[in-house]
Amino acid sequence: MTDAGAGARETPSGAGILWRAMPTLWRVAVAGIVAYRAEMVIWILSATLPLVMLALWDAASAAGPLAGFGQADFARYFTVTMVVRQLTGSWVVWELNYMVRSGSLSPQLLRPVNPLVYNFFETLAAIPWRMIVLVPLLAGLVVWRPDIVFAPEGWRVCVFLVSVALAFAVAWLVQAIFGMLAFWFEEAMGVFSVHFALWSFFSGYIVPMALLPGWISGVARWLPFYASLGVPVDVLIGRAGLPEVAAQAGWVVILALAGRIMWARGIRRYGAVGA
Amino acid sequence: MIIDVVGLSKTYRVPVKGEGLAGSVKSLFNRQYRDVEAVKNVSFQIERGERVGFLGPNGAGKTTTLKMLSGLLHPTAGTVLVAGYRPKDRVVAFLRSITLVMGQKQQLLWDLPPQESFALNRAMYGVDPAAYARTLDQLVAMLKIEPILQKPVRNLSLGERMKCELVAALLHQPQVLFLDEPTIGLDVEMQVQVRKFIHEYNTSTGATVILTSHYMQDIAALTPRLLVIDKGTLRYDGSLTALTERVAPERRIVVKGGPAELAELGFVPVDGDQVATVTAEETNRRLSSVLSRWPMVEIAVESPPLEEVMARYFHEGSA
Numbered sequence: 001m002t003d004a005g006a007g008a009r010e011t012p013s014g015a016g017i018l019w020r021a022m023p024t025l026w027r028v029a030v031a032g033i034v035a036y037r038a039e040m041v042i043w044i045l046s047a048t049l050p051l052v053m054l055a056l057w058d059a060a061s062a063a064g065p066l067a068g069f070g071q072a073d074f075a076r077y078f079t080v081t082m083v084v085r086q087l088t089g090s091w092v093v094w095e096l097n098y099m100v101r102s103g104s105l106s107p108q109l110l111r112p113v114n115p116l117v118y119n120f121f122e123t124l125a126a127i128p129w130r131m132i133v134l135v136p137l138l139a140g141l142v143v144w145r146p147d148i149v150f151a152p153e154g155w156r157v158c159v160f161l162v163s164v165a166l167a168f169a170v171a172w173l174v175q176a177i178f179g180m181l182a183f184w185f186e187e188a189m190g191v192f193s194v195h196f197a198l199w200s201f202f203s204g205y206i207v208p209m210a211l212l213p214g215w216i217s218g219v220a221r222w223l224p225f226y227a228s229l230g231v232p233v234d235v236l237i238g239r240a241g242l243p244e245v246a247a248q249a250g251w252v253v254i255l256a257l258a259g260r261i262m263w264a265r266g267i268r269r270y271g272a273v274g275a
Numbered sequence: 276m277i278i279d280v281v282g283l284s285k286t287y288r289v290p291v292k293g294e295g296l297a298g299s300v301k302s303l304f305n306r307q308y309r310d311v312e313a314v315k316n317v318s319f320q321i322e323r324g325e326r327v328g329f330l331g332p333n334g335a336g337k338t339t340t341l342k343m344l345s346g347l348l349h350p351t352a353g354t355v356l357v358a359g360y361r362p363k364d365r366v367v368a369f370l371r372s373i374t375l376v377m378g379q380k381q382q383l384l385w386d387l388p389p390q391e392s393f394a395l396n397r398a399m400y401g402v403d404p405a406a407y408a409r410t411l412d413q414l415v416a417m418l419k420i421e422p423i424l425q426k427p428v429r430n431l432s433l434g435e436r437m438k439c440e441l442v443a444a445l446l447h448q449p450q451v452l453f454l455d456e457p458t459i460g461l462d463v464e465m466q467v468q469v470r471k472f473i474h475e476y477n478t479s480t481g482a483t484v485i486l487t488s489h490y491m492q493d494i495a496a497l498t499p500r501l502l503v504i505d506k507g508t509l510r511y512d513g514s515l516t517a518l519t520e521r522v523a524p525e526r527r528i529v530v531k532g533g534p535a536e537l538a539e540l541g542f543v544p545v546d547g548d549q550v551a552t553v554t555a556e557e558t559n560r561r562l563s564s565v566l567s568r569w570p571m572v573e574i575a576v577e578s579p580p581l582e583e584v585m586a587r588y589f590h591e592g593s594a
Contacts (some may be wrong), residue, residue, distance in 0.1 A: 017398065017399060017401060018398075018399075020398065021395065021398030021399065024391075024394050024395050024397075024398050025395075027391060027394075028384060028387065028391055028395060031386070031387045031391060103380060104380055104381075106342075106347055106375075106377065106380060107375065107377065107380055107381070107382035108382070109346075109347060109365070110345060110346065110347070110365075110370055110373070110374070110375050111370065111382075111396070111399050111400070112367045112370045112371055112399060112400060112401075113399045118399075268349060270347075
């Protein structure tokens with residue numbers, strides 16, 4: 001056997017390569033957006049679900065505040081939720097599930113970059129372009145409801161930004177893990193749908209955490225659902241703080257480790273499914 | 276030696292599922308497995324710069340072998356070394372020295388012009404920009420795809436897409452090319468172009484080419500060496516001519532529009548021609564006896580078509 005040197009022992013992760021390839025990934029993302037103009041419309045509609053929730057809760061709180069949430073609070077909460085949802089959305093579960101089942105994962109496995117790491121950076125590269133949707137929506141909202149404008153303290157904004165990054169990582173990792181189930185089960189997407197129903201309730205997506213019954217929110221506050229969306233929102237409006245952000249960081253570590261183990265085992269099984 | 280395979284085997288464990296809902300429920304709780312031996316104790320060596328064809332019926336184990344050589348599948352037993360690496364480790368240096376093109380699967384970004392995929396591969400393989408520009412120019416010129424570089428991949432024809440797949444797969448200048456049915460679904464003209472390209476690429480770069488195909492023409496035109504895999508075992512390793520001589524040594528003498536009297540020399544009429552099937556040794560004697568009586572006839576000597584040779588060969592194996 002040829003001695004290929006120490007560097008050759010390296011198995012692909014490719015994070016460094018992808019940082020340098022970011023300009024290319026950006027172009028790929030923007031070209032994708034241009035190619036999917038029709039899907040943009042659907043995307044805009046789905047981005048506005050928090051606004052539907054805003055309208056509902058706005059009506060419900062017309063008579064007086066609910067659990068300390070007045071109309072302006074609901075307006076701020078769901079506006080920030082919409083922004084965070086846009087900044088943390090990913091699609092790796094669909095992509096991975098499809099790639100495993102169709103075998104299109106194979107060519108990707110032979111590139112010197114881990115396909116999941118590639119997807120992570122691809123998702124990251126697409127985020128700036130989502131502003132195209134977000135900025136006009138926000139401008140419209142401010143005109144409609146000037147009371148959503150508020151000025152959080154500087155430190156809250158800083159913690160918020162860290163928390164958004166962690167929420168992005170948690171959301172992506174959870175999806176990647178559900179996507180990897182396709183290595184073992186045909187019904188992986190069904191399992192993900194069940195997860196999505198739970199997520200909608202416990203993430204703060206349709207109900208703010210503060211409005212859930214006490215014992216439920218006592219538990220849900222520390223689960224990955226909330227870590228993937230609600231924490232940064234509540235940080236910014238002053239209803240969560242450093243302990244919740246620390247829990248997010250903990251989930252990133254746990255999920256990343258679980259994901260690594262699943263990936264190593266899943267790849268060995270892959271051949272049996274459809275390589 | 277660039278590829279060394281010793282005692283390679285692959286056994287799949289596939290779940291056995293009963294029919295209908297009851298079967299599904301039962302298999303959920305008590306899953307039964309069946310072992311399928313896809314590749315059994317295969318050994319061969321390939322030298323740098325060779326062009327080798329894998330041939331065999333569907334499900335013979337060709338693609339499974341190719342996937343073990345490229346690192347997508349872990350062997351159940353045996354050892355594989357490709358360019359000095361164990362493929363299943365998929366270390367970066369190994370991935371940089373090989374490429375796999377699958378006629379039925381694609382790596383190009385579907386909605387973008389091929390150029391974007393090329394740029395992405397350049398970045399992923401860490402190809403130096405100057406070397407990239409040079410290689411890309413060469414490949415584009417060889418495959419004549421200049422006019423389609425700006426079109427989204429989804430708007431390309433199958434043949435154009437395959438040419439772009441080849442470019443994407445070769446930008447990092449791999450030493451070993453694994454081509455799994457690279458001409459599948461292409462029209463005859465496009466098949467010829469792809470074959471010509473692979474041949475030229477091999478002679479100009481010295482890269483090793485391993486190819487599987489259903490089209491006998493790919494094998495006949497491209498790969499002087501043939502590995503025949505049947506039911507998971509390696510049945511033949513050698514040249515195509517030697518195989519033809521062994522399996523189908525006879526010649527067909529065809530006299531175009533020949534006179535009916537040729538029947539006296541053992542000829543039978545086929546589509547208005549007179550045809551006789553003889554052994555290779557007997558060919559010359561028979562030819563001269565025809566020409567001595569009918570010196571003006573148009574006459575041709577043919578070997579059996581490759582499809583027939585292979586069909587006979589596989590039939591021989593199962594008999």
